[in-house]
Each structure stands twice: as structure tokens, then as C-alpha cells.
Amino acid sequence: MEITNDNNPDFFRTQCIVHNLKITPQRILIYNELTGAKNHPTVDNIYRSLHEKYPNISFDTVNRTLLTFYDIGLVDIIESPGSQRRFDPNKENHHHLHCIKCGKIIDFTSSELDALSIPLEVGKHFKVLQKRVVINGICEDCQKKTAGL
Template identity: 40%
Template sequence: MTVSENQELQKAIDTLKDSGVRITPQRHAVLEYLVDSEIHPTADDIYKALEGKFPNMSVATVYNNLRVLRQIVLVRELTYGDSSSRFDYKSSEHYHIICEECGKIEDFHYPVLDEVESLAEQVTGFKVSHHRMEIYGMCQACQEAAVQKQ
């Protein structure tokens, strides 16, 4: 775990404490896994990664912990075209680019897009709560694999 990941984890734990949520070893492990994760794991991915450390933990425990973390807005549930939700630690506002071949999801941030909310409010009179943007394409690895197949 890098220094910045350690700081993010501590910030998230402080948020849990401030919201009155009990910090169980399993909840701590799920949160730590999400903070460390470069991917956007499914609940099953998290379960598989932690089952060696917590042999008595069930997939239901992972889902329950993710639900709690979602309710206090530490974790975002990502639902895309496939049937399984993926989870993302909400360290900052960002967008996602998704590979249509392998399903890989990468984060990116583009601050100018934040202005879209303000413009939408001005044009429509709505009170905007949030927005979500997804970009689809083919990741570098899948592009290289496609070239090799030719």
C-alpha cells in the first residue's frame, strides 16, 4: 500500500467513524481492498481476494459491507451492460472508459465536464444532483490481440 493509498484508507475509516458505522475486520478489509484496487471489482472478486484471510466470510457479508459503504458514499456501484455490478472507491469525481472486448474499466478525470452540471441547471431549471459519463472502446491489450489475430 502506497502512502497516498494509506492516507485514503485512513480518511475512509474516519468517515466510517464519523457516520457511526462499526468498523469490523471484514468491513476494514473490503474497504482496504477497494482503496488498493486498480480494477473495478465485482463483489465476487472481493470475496475471492479476501476468503483466504477471512475463511468464514460469505459473499453475502461482502454485499452487506458494500451496501453500508455505498450508503455513506464511500463506494460507488457501477452498473454497465453486463449483469454484474462493479464497485469503485469514491476517492474523487471521475469518469470511466470501458473496453467492449474484455470489460476492463479505467478511470479518468476531465475537470471541464464539471461545468456541464452548471449549464444543465441554467438551461433546464433542474437542481442537478450528479452526472455519470461512460466512454466505450477497445483497450490497448485488446487492440494488440486483434492485430495479432489478423
């Protein structure tokens, strides 16, 4: 049976235990904040939201914790033309559109793309945890803006 995030409220706890991570209040807060977030938040985004409610939490803890989550495959770090890291809870399959003009990153889903098969040769040498299609291009808004030129 495959373990998934869905329908498993203890998914986070299980992952911590499996990876020998202590279940701290900070980690729970950060995990919840991230999974509740839209739009691929930066460390600072997560830190600010949490800091409003819990003024004692430190930036370093948020940063370190997010990197730890990445290390154990709990969240994703996404392609980011901006200068800040952006995180993505990888709970559901989705793909990314990247506007090279405004930097926007748009999620989209496609069962067809979800089903794409990884070349056998890759699977032999690399343990695949997650796969995604990343598309670079120009979003609708930016196309309209340049249309006048």
C-alpha cells in the same frame, strides 16, 4: 472545509460514525481491500482476496458491506454490461471508457472533464455527490481484431 479521502487516514472511521455504522474488523478489511484494488472489482473478487487471508469471512458480509458503502456514498457501483456488480472506490475523480466488444472498463483522467459544470436546474432538485463521464466505444485491441475483416 471540504472533507476528502486524501490526507485523511481517519476518513473511513469518520464516515462510519457519521452514518451510525459500527466499525467492525470486516468493514475495515473490506474497505482497505477495495481501495487497494485496481480494475473495478466484483463482490466475488473482493471476497476471494479476503477469504485467502481470513477464511472466516462470509460472502454475504462482503456483499452486504459493499452495498452499505454504496448507500452512504463511500464507493461507487459502476456501469456494468457484465452480469456481476462492479465496485469502484470513488476517492478521485476519474472517467470511464467502456469497450462494448470485450467489456473492458478503462479509467482515464481529465481535469477538463472534472471541471464540467452541472446544469443549475439539476442541482436544485438533486443532491450531487459524484459525477463522471462514461464513454462507450471500442478499445484499441478490439479495433485491431476487427481490422482484418
